[in-house]
Amino acid sequence: MSMLPNQKAYHGVLEQIRIFIHENQLKPGDKLPSERELAESLGTGRSSVREALRALELLGIIETRHGEGTFLSSYRSFQTVKILASFILGNSSTKESIITTRKLIEKEAAKLALQKVEDKDITQFKKIIQDLINNPKQMHIDFFTLILNKTENELLLIIWQLILEFSQIFDKGFYDSPFYQQLVDLYEKEDYSRIEDLFMKQFFS
Amino acid sequence: MSMLPNQKAYHGVLEQIRIFIHENQLKPGDKLPSERELAESLGTGRSSVREALRALELLGIIETRHGEGTFLSSYRSFQTVKILASFILGNSSTKESIITTRKLIEKEAAKLALQKVEDKDITQFKKIIQDLINNPKQMHIDFFTLILNKTENELLLIIWQLILEFSQIFDKGFYDSPFYQQLVDLYEKEDYSRIEDLFMKQFFS
DNA sequence: TAACCCCTAGTGGTCTGACCACTTATAATC
DNA sequence: GATTATAAGTGGTCAGACCACTAGGGGTTA
Known part of the structure; x- marks a missing residue:
């Protein structure tokens, strides 16, 4: 060696x-x-x-x-995050950058996915919203996991998953309830330009 | 115990x-x-x-x-991301996803930085463009290092630096020559909306 | 034949003791 | 007082030993 x-x-x-x-x-x-x-x-x-x-x-x-x-490893262990969290928590600038970056990725992924969303995906999005109406955290995860998968950008997916684990420790990690349906609507209309606006409303609400 | x-x-x-x-x-x-x-x-x-x-x-x-x-540790180094990425990138990620993600981060960083760019930064941007006119690769790096620093998002900076290293292996890693000056112009005009367009022209050129 | 059990080889889990390389503080020397 | 040599403390590494656990082979039994 x-x-x-x-x-x-x-x-x-x-x-x-x-x-x-x-x-x-x-x-x-x-x-x-x-x-x-x-x-x-x-x-x-x-x-x-x-x-x-x-x-x-x-x-x-x-x-x-x-x-x-x-x-x-066949799955990402949450134990890592627990340990990291207990050591890291307290640095507010770090928290801030983690949350910002997570939202940034979600926004851009949503835009990247637009061109690749098919009818069956729309159905799937709606199903996630319906099924998990009482579990917003899980709905967010399932919803954006699907989006990230549609981007066909494996690197982005991995970065997002990692950051998501971190951010969940100190952030609720989901958007307002109507947000998800509105995003699906934009997908149906294939309205690229308004995706950015939709996210921006969330970021500053 | x-x-x-x-x-x-x-x-x-x-x-x-x-x-x-x-x-x-x-x-x-x-x-x-x-x-x-x-x-x-x-x-x-x-x-x-x-x-x-x-x-x-x-x-x-x-x-x-x-x-x-x-x-x-006296500083928060996102070692996790580095290690994970070096393991994961070795395996499965495609060139495509690396390049796309790098450009995505550069675009969003440019937007995040807008609100924090001061006059002295404009001067600095122009200096970089002038000094490194014959070394477009280094110009790109210096230019966007400044941008990423202005975002005050340490996580985004680290991710970008890492991806940049990898992407340079198979991508020229810089944009058309006029791009940088045009971006500085938008910073001077504080024109947020056209930053996205400017990048999009690069991505599909 | 089929089901069961036991034993063994291979593996990770842990501890001990030893030695090295390096840094710092102390003591001896000039 | 300044310089140098020494010692103590620390992380870095290795070898060997033993334990706990798992899987698979081989024999036994029904």
């Missing part, structure tokens, strides 16, 4: 794991080599490998099962 | 560190107890303490200095 001088061992391990995942095209749920194998193949100690794995586990990238092995 | 049955040791350590920080009212930059002290006071091994600390370090909550000790 060619390593830069001031690099900590577990950083090297992190990088090697990333490369391993990439080269072997590992998907969520796939198994990683055992800690002992990794240590040997990287020419490092098992404890250094574990430090890297523990960090990745806390980030929700991998999950470990005692006696079984280490696996690429 | 009274521990729940299925709890991993380093989770307990995490919790204890959190409590320690709160009880002692530690602020960014303050020193934490040494690894050996923590291990002894928590009745656990040093390796378990280290696993917890490494995870916190990766999350940007603490920083360690060899030979000195462990300190509460």
Whole structure:
């Protein structure tokens, strides 16, 4: 393992794991080599490998099962967010930037999705609004998950999901009740220009 | 340390560190107890303490200095996003989504910055355009770094910087030469509505 | 044949002790 | 008083040991 001088061992391990995942095209749920194998193949100690794995586990990238092995995580663990929140909370400028950025992404995603929304999506949007009328938080998540998926921009989706988890700790995380139906209306009319206005009303309400 | 049955040791350590920080009212930059002290006071091994600390370090909550000790992080670095992105981008994201997202952020940042641009910033923008007329790539970076800083949104800045690095691999990464001057003109006129149009012309050119 | 049980190999979880590299403060020296 | 050498404290790393847990093989039994 060619390593830069001031690099900590577990950083090297992190990088090697990333490369391993990439080269072997590992998907969520796939198994990683055992800690002992990794240590040997990287020419490092098992404890250094574990430090890297523990960090990745806390980030929700991998999950470990005692006696079984280490696996690429198939879902984003909320435990990460809880821990982060308890440490981070209190920095108001950070909170502000998280909320702003989340809303920004939702607005732009809504615009990007416009061209790709089909009739069956409209139906789906309406169904989400109806079914979750009494659970605005979940409605928001389902609603925008669909929008983000329609953008076909995986990076944007991932960033949004991550920020959403953070923001939910200190923000109600959803808009006024009529907002969602109004957005669907704009989708039906394919009215791009008024999407921005609709969001702006929410941001400053 | 009274521990729940299925709890991993380093989770307990995490919790204890959190409590320690709160009880002692530690602020960014303050020193934490040494690894050996923590291990002894928590009745656990040093390796378990280290696993917890490494995870916190990766999350940007603490920083360690060899030979000195462990300190509460003095700035909020969104390490999480960096790590996650480097893992995720390696796998699945397409060039398309990276470029789209970068441009999206630049457009929205330009709009967010509008309200905060002062006369001296206008001067600075013009200076960047003049000085780097022969280095469009660097001009773009300096130009938008200033914009992103004006948004006072640290999260957006970090995300942008990260995406920029990746996108430069396969995208020229800058707009048409007149674009920048035109944007400055809009800042001088404080013309919010036409910023979007200006960007759209770039995106589809 | 089918169901059951036990044992074992492999894996993560944890601890200990050792040594190194680095920083800081102290003490000795000039 | 300034400089230098030393020691103590700290994080960085490794090796080895043992435990707890899981899955699978192989034998036993009905």
